[in-house]
Amino acid sequence: MFAKSYGAATLGVDGLIIDVEVDAGYGLPAFDIVGLPDTAVRESKERVRTAIKNSGLKLQQEKITVNLAPADIRKDSPGLDLPIAVGLLAAHGLFPMKKIEGCLFSAELSLEGECRPVQGVLPMAIAAKEQGFRAIFVAPANANEALLVQGLAVYAVATLAELVSFLKGEKELAPAEAQQLLSDGQGWTDDFADVQGQFAAKRALEIAAAGGHNVLMVGVPGSGKTMLARRMSSILPALTPEEALEVTKIYSIAGLLKHDGGLVTQRPFRAPHHTTSMTAMIGGGSIPRPGEVTLAHHGVLFLDELPEFGKSTLEVLRQPLEDREILVSRVHASLKFPSSFMLIAAMNPCPCGYHGDESGGHHCECTPGEIKRYTRKIS
Template sequence: MFASIPSACVHGLDSMLVDIQVDVSTGFPSYTIVGLPDTAIQEAKERVRSAMKQAGITFPDTRITVHLAPGDRRKEGAGFDLPMAVAIAIANRSIEPKLTLPLCIGELSLDGTVLPVSGVLSIVMFAKQLGYEAVIVPVGNAKEAALVPGITIYPATTLQSVFDHVTQVHILPVQPHAIPPAAAASAIDELAAIKGHRVIKRALAVAAAGRHNTLLYGPPGSGKTILAKAVRGLLSPLTSDEIVEVTRLYSVAGLLTEAEPYVTRRPFRQPHHTASVASIVGGGRIPRPGEISLAHRGVLFFDELPEFPRAVLEALRQPLEDQQVTVARVEQAVTYPAAPLFIGSLNPCPCGYYGDPERDCQCTPLQIQKYHKKLSGPLLDRMDILCYVPRLEFDTLTQRDSDTDLVSDLSERVQHALQRQRQRFRHTPIWCNGMIPHAVMDKNCPIAEESLELLRQAMRVMQLSPRSYHRIVRLARTIADLGDSANITHLHVSEALQYRRPIQPLHTHPSASGV
């Protein structure tokens, strides 16, 4: 007898429909799976056999052939266990379906429990696009699947419960559609607890308001890392669409759990400096999202930037410019969104004290030069804000007064600036000033004539590239939004230019007095 049931698997961020076709015929007992399955699918034979036994269904002692159509596309993962078991039971006439078979996905344990799999959210979105009315998913994936409206989600706990549903002995419960509220930001608590560094806090507010790439540099222990970690609190809560978008990435990467079935707070990713290129931009035979995609709509923080391999740093150049990354392999090319707020930190030199007024540097000029050469010109050109973080003086470090009022004002200004940007770009795919393309720069960033003259002088004196010019204009647009100004004035341009000073640890850097 022949039977088939629809299923699907993820390929990148998208999904592919897979028709599970089963033929049970007389002949020498065998169990063959064809259709370019991977090792996990081949091992499904024993999982399916044991799970069917626990469900009270006799496993056919005949010739079984399972085909995963289409046969020319490679499949991977254990998500085909459940549909294979159902199709085998139908083909062997162990059960008789009394409804249209829904799309099924799920891994089976040996005792018949349906286990969660990765990529369910993408599969359910794909099933809805194809017109499917219902999907059976593992109970551990039910909440993420229910993020998709307009399609019925049946959470399955055991193989027996799926058999009962198909035969209408007992219909599975329906998981109600629900999008969780976004987690509240905690900007005041995180930033206000940091003593001093008011200039840096202002710069980070500008970065958060327009998604501008930022580089913090200064001596060890000056507060670069803690400041970077506090930036996420300044960002606005995730919208409903953003929750689905980010959760989809984490679902494909297999990072969701039954306890945390979706992402409700903006991501903060801090990879170690030993990370490989594939782990940062994505990779694998069937590419999975890398750190830059997992930080999408959130913050990607590279601590001790020059310690990362040169290949990793250079791999950031294209994603930081295009807000997406394409990972090409022999079998396929996959594109993932990659629009995080990038923040990097570094010391002035390997020992960290070059130019420090209180401690002597132990590095040779050659070591310092080699250290800074790890950051190429094209990469630095993609940084919008470069800030020196000085060491704090004792009086500033021990002051009892916090910056609650300052941080509260910055947070309010950031939210108002973000609202202005949503209004400005409401009919476009742009969602922040850092993404304004060159073609609409003049329309969205009107600059007064006196400001143009200031930019002209800065281009000549600072030897700025055209890319740097456009980034300064975008930065000035964000500063103007923070000041609730429709036009960009020379004050906004002046502040933007201050953030483009080249990295050089001099004694003339702003003092650590907390201004």
């Protein structure tokens, strides 16, 4: 018995449709998953088998083989649990194949058969729409996120048993409707208008915001460098609908969307610690994931205490600053990540921080050689 269902994974910042082919037939009872599954996907066979049993469904003891195509791309999404379960049940004839034609399934299964949310549903839904799918079945917590894609019916299924009842025609399931499509409030917590004084610094940041320039602020501790930088996003132009959707895709893949899963409406502000590694800054891993420069796409990347960052970490910022994108090459894939951001950096004038602060009552004891070595860290 053979059946085919459709799931999805993410590749870079885009969705990737996965063909889930299930064959159940004679042989010693076994459950094998092939097609470069990662650990989370290999373990899905135990979740799927237990979820089916605890949903009140019975399957014969057979040799089951699941193929995830395309087979040359590693899959790491636990959202493949649901399409594997659907394909397995279809192979055993619990519902006709025509019921799942043109449908995409994406959810993690608990041992009780509940559907849990997964990361990256928005790019998956966009890929489904582009490839002509008519419906997508997701966990209730992912419904608002999938509803950002127009022209695709979104079904929020709470349990595997509920989905099976719908596919068998025993229960009606209405498409989900968006309750809230804004994940960010309209007001800013850190507003540029709240800053009193600092006229020269504010003027410089306003010019930078108007022209999209990068900024380096040098000053003594407590002079307001970080306070000003954190309010920079509030004076940048509002995100266009296309930019908002692009930012939301990135945050969906990174698992940083808020619980309602709506559209990101405010420009990102990222402030990584100076101990951040080069990989965390630009993205990477065995399966490349977005780094800080991509999470700051269409927003602000703030590097406080700039000389404290590793030299290699700072040097890798050259390509994304110039090209507005970054190419991450790994054994299994070479992917491009968008990185169009404004860089704002802050640093002290010397190691102790008080060089030139005669009026502040602090005396700098750094030697000229120490000050030169400190500033030389910035290429």
